[in-house]
Amino acid sequence: MTDLQQALVEQLGDQCVSLDPGVLDAHAGDWSDTEKRRPSLVLTPRTPDEVARALGVLSALRQKVVVQGGLTGLAGGATPQAGEVAMSLAKMNAIEEFDQVGGTITVQAGLALEQLQTHVEAQGWFFPLDLGARGSCQIGGNAATNAGGNRVVRFGVMRDLILGMEVALADGTVLTMMNKVTKNTTGIDLKQLFIGSEGILGVITRLVLKLEPKPTVANTALCALGSFDAATRLLKELRRRLPALSSFELMWDDFMSAAMEIGGLKAPFATRSPVYVLVETLGGSEESERKALEEVLEYALENEIVDDVIVAQSLDHARQLWAYRETVGELLSRLKPHAAFDVGLPMIEMDGFVTAMKQALTSRFPEQTHLFFGHLGDGNLHLLSGPYANMADMHQVETLVYEQVQKAGGCISAEHGIGVVKQEFLHLSRSSAETDLMRKLKNLLDPCGILNDARVIAPDLSQGGAQPATPAPH
Amino acid sequence: MTDLQQALVEQLGDQCVSLDPGVLDAHAGDWSDTEKRRPSLVLTPRTPDEVARALGVLSALRQKVVVQGGLTGLAGGATPQAGEVAMSLAKMNAIEEFDQVGGTITVQAGLALEQLQTHVEAQGWFFPLDLGARGSCQIGGNAATNAGGNRVVRFGVMRDLILGMEVALADGTVLTMMNKVTKNTTGIDLKQLFIGSEGILGVITRLVLKLEPKPTVANTALCALGSFDAATRLLKELRRRLPALSSFELMWDDFMSAAMEIGGLKAPFATRSPVYVLVETLGGSEESERKALEEVLEYALENEIVDDVIVAQSLDHARQLWAYRETVGELLSRLKPHAAFDVGLPMIEMDGFVTAMKQALTSRFPEQTHLFFGHLGDGNLHLLSGPYANMADMHQVETLVYEQVQKAGGCISAEHGIGVVKQEFLHLSRSSAETDLMRKLKNLLDPCGILNDARVIAPDLSQGGAQPATPAPH
Numbered sequence: 003m004t005d006l007q008q009a010l011v012e013q014l015g016d017q018c019v020s021l022d023p024g025v026l027d028a029h030a031g032d033w034s035d036t037e038k039r040r041p042s043l044v045l046t047p048r049t050p051d052e053v054a055r056a057l058g059v060l061s062a063l064r065q066k067v068v069v070q071g072g073l074t075g076l077a078g079g080a081t082p083q084a085g086e087v088a089m090s091l092a093k094m095n096a097i098e099e100f101d102q103v104g105g106t107i108t109v110q111a112g113l114a115l116e117q118l119q120t121h122v123e124a125q126g127w128f129f130p131l132d133l134g135a136r137g138s139c140q141i142g143g144n145a146a147t148n149a150g151g152n153r154v155v156r157f158g159v160m161r162d163l164i165l166g167m168e169v170a171l172a173d174g175t176v177l178t179m180m181n182k183v184t185k186n187t188t189g190i191d192l193k194q195l196f197i198g199s200e201g202i203l204g205v206i207t208r209l210v211l212k213l214e215p216k217p218t219v220a221n222t223a224l225c226a227l228g229s230f231d232a233a234t235r236l237l238k239e240l241r242r243r244l245p246a247l248s249s250f251e252l253m254w255d256d257f258m259s260a261a262m263e264i265g266g267l268k269a270p271f272a273t274r275s276p277v278y279v280l281v282e283t284l285g286g287s288e289e290s291e292r293k294a295l296e297e298v299l300e301y302a303l304e305n306e307i308v309d310d311v312i313v314a315q316s317l318d319h320a321r322q323l324w325a326y327r328e329t330v331g332e333l334l335s336r337l338k339p340h341a342a343f344d345v346g347l348p349m350i351e352m353d354g355f356v357t358a359m360k361q362a363l364t365s366r367f368p369e370q371t372h373l374f375f376g377h378l379g380d381g382n383l384h385l386l387s388g389p390y391a392n393m394a395d396m397h398q399v400e401t402l403v404y405e406q407v408q409k410a411g412g413c414i415s416a417e418h419g420i421g422v423v424k425q426e427f428l429h430l431s432r433s434s435a436e437t438d439l440m441r442k443l444k445n446l447l448d449p450c451g452i453l454n455d456a457r458v459i460a461p462d463l464s465q466g467g468a469q470p471a472t473p474a475p476h
Numbered sequence: 477m478t479d480l481q482q483a484l485v486e487q488l489g490d491q492c493v494s495l496d497p498g499v500l501d502a503h504a505g506d507w508s509d510t511e512k513r514r515p516s517l518v519l520t521p522r523t524p525d526e527v528a529r530a531l532g533v534l535s536a537l538r539q540k541v542v543v544q545g546g547l548t549g550l551a552g553g554a555t556p557q558a559g560e561v562a563m564s565l566a567k568m569n570a571i572e573e574f575d576q577v578g579g580t581i582t583v584q585a586g587l588a589l590e591q592l593q594t595h596v597e598a599q600g601w602f603f604p605l606d607l608g609a610r611g612s613c614q615i616g617g618n619a620a621t622n623a624g625g626n627r628v629v630r631f632g633v634m635r636d637l638i639l640g641m642e643v644a645l646a647d648g649t650v651l652t653m654m655n656k657v658t659k660n661t662t663g664i665d666l667k668q669l670f671i672g673s674e675g676i677l678g679v680i681t682r683l684v685l686k687l688e689p690k691p692t693v694a695n696t697a698l699c700a701l702g703s704f705d706a707a708t709r710l711l712k713e714l715r716r717r718l719p720a721l722s723s724f725e726l727m728w729d730d731f732m733s734a735a736m737e738i739g740g741l742k743a744p745f746a747t748r749s750p751v752y753v754l755v756e757t758l759g760g761s762e763e764s765e766r767k768a769l770e771e772v773l774e775y776a777l778e779n780e781i782v783d784d785v786i787v788a789q790s791l792d793h794a795r796q797l798w799a800y801r802e803t804v805g806e807l808l809s810r811l812k813p814h815a816a817f818d819v820g821l822p823m824i825e826m827d828g829f830v831t832a833m834k835q836a837l838t839s840r841f842p843e844q845t846h847l848f849f850g851h852l853g854d855g856n857l858h859l860l861s862g863p864y865a866n867m868a869d870m871h872q873v874e875t876l877v878y879e880q881v882q883k884a885g886g887c888i889s890a891e892h893g894i895g896v897v898k899q900e901f902l903h904l905s906r907s908s909a910e911t912d913l914m915r916k917l918k919n920l921l922d923p924c925g926i927l928n929d930a931r932v933i934a935p936d937l938s939q940g941g942a943q944p945a946t947p948a949p950h
Contacts, residue, residue: 103708104823104855105715150659156719159659162636177909183820183855185624185633185890187672188898188905189932190914194668198661215716234577241579242689243760245630245719286717287768294764346657349578381578381657416659424662431662435651440664446920458663 006063006087010045013055018093020044029070029088033135034423035339036078041068041088048093050110050168050176050207056089057205057453058174066452069201071143072114074135076342077421079147079200079457091142094207097121105213106165106182111142111206118211128216130157130248133417134331142206148198150417155241155379156248156284157214160197166210167193171203172448180210195443200419201454203447217284221246221295222320225302226275226310230353233277235307237379243298246283246291251327252378253278254356260373261329264336270326271310279378280327282320327375333386337371340388341399346381347412355383355410362402363387367395382416404430420458428459480537480561484519487529492567494518503544503562507609508897509813510552515542515562522567524584524642524650524681530563531679531927532648540926543675545617546588548609550816551895553621553674553931565616568681571595579687580639580656585616585680592685602690604631604722607891608805616680622672624891629715629853630722630758631688634671640684641667645677646922654684669917674893675928677921691758695720695769696794699776700749700784704827707751709781711853717772720757720765725801726852727752728830734847735803738810744800745784753852754801756794801849807860811845814862815873820855821886829857829884836876837861841869856890878904894932902933 003011010019020026021043031038045067047053060067070080070090082088091112099108105127109118116136119129131144133151143149145167149160157163166181179193196204227233233252240247253261255276262269270278285291295313302308314320334342347355356374363372370390376383385403390396404414408430414420420428428437440459444451477485484493494500495517505512519541521527534541544554544564556562565586573582579601583592590610593603605618607625617623619641623634631637640655653667670678701707707726714721727735729750736743744752759765769787776782788794808816821829830848837846844864850857859877864870878888882904888894894902902911914933918925 101822101824105712106822148661148665150661154658158632158636161665162632175909177913178907179910181820181887182822182885183887183890184628185851185854185856186820186887186905187622187624187889187891187893188887188902189894189911190669190673190677190917191622191635191671192910192913194671195664197665197668199664203664215712217716238579238689242691245759285719287771290764290768290771294761297761297764346655346660348575348580348656350575377659380659382659411656413655413657413660413662415661416657417661419661420663428662431660433652435649436653436666437663439651439666442920443664446916 006065007043009059009063010056013059014045014047014052018046018048018052020046029082029090031081032073032075032078034076034078034081034421036081036422039082039084041082041086043087045087045089046093047089047091050094050170053089053205053207054170054174054176057170057172060087060452061173061450064450064452066455069205069454071112071140071146072135072138074139075143075147075419075421077419078423079419079421079454081422083456089205091140098208100125101182102127104182105215106210107213108180108208108210109141110208111140111145113141115139115141115144122213123216126216127213129163129211130214131160131163141209145197145206145209146199146201147419150380150382152251152377153248154377155250161194163212164193164197164209165212167196167206168208169193169196169204170207172450172453177204180208182210184212200421200458202444202458204453215286218286219284219288219291220320221283221292222314222323223281223295223299224270224312224323225279225281225299225308226271227277227279227307228275228309230277232307233279233378234349236279236302239298239302239307240281244283244294246285247281248284249280249282250377250379251280251375253280253327253375257373257375258326260333260371261326264332265325265329267325270312275309278326280323330375333373337386337388339390339396340386341390341396343385343403344416344418345383345385345403345407345412345414346416347383347407347410349378349381351410351412352381352383355406359385359403359406363399366402367399380416400427422457425458425460480539481517483533483537484530487533488519488521488526492520492522492526494520503556503564505555506547506549506552508550508552508555508895510555510896513556513558515556515560517561519561519563520567521563521565524568524644527563527679527681528644528648528650531644531646534561534926535647535924538924538926540929543679543928545586545614545620546609546612548613549617549621549893549895551893552897553893553895553928555896557930563679565614572682574599575656576601578656579689580684581687582654582682582684583615584682585614587615589613589615589618596687597690600690601687603637603685604688605634605637615683619671619680619683620673620675621893624854624856626725626851627722628851629724635668637686638667638671638683639686641670641680642682643667643670643678644681646924646927651678654682656684658686674895674932676918676932678927689760692760693758693762693765694794695757695766696788696797697755697769697773698744698786698797699753699755699773699782700745701751701753701781702749702783704751706781707753707852708823710753710776713772713776713781714755718757718768720759721755722758723754723756724851724853725754725849727754727801727849731847731849732800734807734845735800738806739799739803741799744786744797749783752800754797804849807847811860811862813864813870814860815864815870817859817877818890818892819857819859819877819881819886819888820890821857821881821884823852823855825884825886826855826857829880833859833877833880837873840876841873854890874901896931899932899934
């Protein structure tokens with residue numbers, strides 16, 4: 003055993019320090035296309051205290067470590083880099099406390115999102131964060147990446163659902179901030195530093211989460227619209243009159259056509275429209291909510307905001323309407339190797355962006371397919387483009403898209419994070435003053451640079467200094 | 477002119493540097509009871525750039541400065557300390573951009589909250605933050621203190637309404653982070669550091685805020701309940717079935733009695749109840765929302781969650797129902813000199829806390845009045861206790877209350893902040909590990925300690941070290 007192994011076994015016991023090749027392989031990478039790499043060993047602490055003690059050892063020995071949750075990330079942040087050990091939080095999946103009076107739950111970071119959802123729903127509560135990776139992704143990873151998903155227009159992103167947190171810092175210090183109330187103004191809200199910073203400042207070990215009472219009624223509708231502009235007016239009207247609005251998913255016509263073809267789905271309406279929107283409400287009063295939804299949609303039809311509407315008449319019908327949107331998984335695999343984008347754009351810029359990108363991409367890459375869809379209410383646009391035979395083309399597409407995002411005042415990542423795959427483009431969304439402060443914070447909290455190092459911000463100060471000082475959009 | 481004055485006049489011009497006694501008096505303190513003190517001069521920069529340049533001068537000369545918004549704070553944070561100059565943001569009140577497609581607005585920090593509300597409502601939009609000081613308080617101060625108010629149960633606190641921000645750091649560096657989208661995961665979300673940290677890390681100069689479509693219908697009801705427990709069940713039912721729920725204000729019977737007496741108001745119900753709740757919904761569909769509210773309240777009556785209910789039949793009737801809650805201002809002045817608390821408590825602890833405190837306070841201070849009310853959905857409890865003839869008694873009450881808050885796992889400030897008046901109690905809500913990190917952040921961002929220094933965290937490291945290392949609640 004090396005000194006490192008011995009020191010770690012002393013702290014965690016030998017069941018939590020593995021060199022088994024099968025285990026190393028299982029921790030060699032996330033869902034991104036970054037190259038897999040075995041970590042030098044895998045740590046699986048069982049308690050927050052063990053996380054802190056392991057970090058103490060790693061800091062003392064200047065040993066770099068990558069923190070791993072459910073490994074469902076798409077930015078390569080959890081893929082080990084050369085010489086790193088991996089720390090998996092999978093064994094830390096306890097539900098510590100479920101307060102059904104206040105509607106809060108205290109969990110360990112390794113709990114899978116779907117397990118949390120199922121657990122609280124069985125008791126009449128609801129954790130509104132939801133995303134495709136729900137079965138594998140962990141709540142700690144959701145916090146570290148500030149996860150989004152389909153219901154953000156109503157319930158917000160992960161940041162909005164976190165009341166309290168415990169973090170182990172790189173040197174083994176534990177910050178316990180297990181607040182349970184919505185309003186707390188007792189100095190700097192330190193937990194915010196760790197939400198969305200992708201594990202570079204500390205390891206999230208426990209969380210206090212805010213729950214909603216479980217909705218018992220969902221209403222779903224598919225709308226056909228004549229323009230993007232009409233969709234923005236529909237959204238405003240729905241937000242005003244329908245506070246139960248939980249999803250507003252926009253699909254351009256070519257996305258819809260591809261979805262129908264690939265999924266073998268019938269055309270929803272007799273004629274084609276430029277834009278489609280999938281609307282969902284979640285609530286508890288069946289009759290009055292359906293009535294409210296129908297009232298708004300009727301108003302939208304009368305005022306020519308919407309051209310046609312289908313309101314789901316049953317759960318099964320609702321599933322059929324969602325099917326168009328949910329062919330995305332299949333589209334993704336058909337277009338491989340693809341460039342898949344997840345960008346944020348001010349709503350007012352989105353239509354112009356899509357038009358400009360369609361034109362630029364189809365003229366430069368006429369053989370490829372380019373599909374647009376998004377969570378309009380959140381300013382979140384997804385673009386699938388592929389297949390690309392060579393990496394140089396892919397890189398050209400990325401450069402084209404991200405530079406246009408910067409011009410439109412948007413951000414290069416809305417949900418997926420920076421990790422390693424978007425590092426070279428970070429300067430298009432964050433100014434050098436911002437990156438400098440990020441680096442100072444990293445140095446303050448992890449002076450030896452052992453924790454998820456070389457993710458998000460470039461590892462080397464001289465590299466950072468060489469980047470063009472691009473001003474942030476304003 | 478001193479060197480300082482001359483350097484400042486060079487940067488801002490002499491119209492923005494005042495030594496006028498009337499001006500100095502107008503900037504001598506906030507709404508708290510802390511002792512007023514004239515600043516040595518008052519700076520009134522007209523642009524974010526002037527703020528940055530002024531800070532550059534102050535930093536270079538090691539001149540301490542207190543940043544002032546509307547001076548409506550209740551924690552003494554904006555009251556000048558010995559030797560400080562004041563920087564008022566009142567001249568920076570421009571509305572820079574109003575995006576009515578996306579529903580965002582870009583404003584300068586010195587804009588008064590009410591001006592912002594009025595401006596957007598005239599165009600069919602709504603800024604949901606609302607508090608008593610709306611006419612004077614400034615949006616930058618709302619951000620720096622993470623303001624709350626009456627509608628948090630639906631729309632969240634100020635932090636949840638901020639998309640983008642510009643900050644001038646102590647050394648004059650400008651951080652421009654004018655993001656406009658809900659989902660943005662491009663590295664550490666630096667703006668979060670400045671929200672709620674009461675100006676000790678930087679001066680907020682501009683903000684991008686999220687708007688809601690303007691609600692056109694409000695429904696109001698007053699409910700009488702047999703117990704606190706029933707109120708928590710009512711809240712859950714309302715949250716589940718009524719996403720339009722925007723207020724849920726709890727009043728204990730003795731608060732209600734005092735309100736009736738002082739406001740000359742009639743008893744709302746034939747018999748008295750231990751607890752009353754004022755409910756409000758905001759939306760846009762008159763008929764379906766009233767119907768939904770009545771359905772839930774009927775259900776609550778049938779299931780004996782609620783003993784009696786009044787649903788407002790007109791705007792005027794709604795105002796009558798709100799009148800009980802809104803006597804607070806008058807109660808405050810009648811009980812002077814009073815101790816007024818604004819604490820956060822997990823909902824499950826709130827009833828026990830109120831019972832324990834009532835007993836402790838009436839046994840120790842039988843001559844005084846002790847009244848409880850709160851924003852139940854946010855875990856925010858207010859307590860008025862007074863009048864107290866001497867400061868020692870007042871201090872004893874504070875100690876009694878805050879120590880009980882700590883035992884209940886709550887926080888000593890929900891809305892009003894720490895400033896200077898709650899500094900000595902901060903250790904009851906934040907551990908020494910947290911305070912240490914706050915201090916490190918302060919040193920990182922303001923190494924000369926010129927900015928709102930000696931607020932929130934104790935100014936002296938040795939003092940900090942001497943505090944008992946109280947663990948945070950968990």
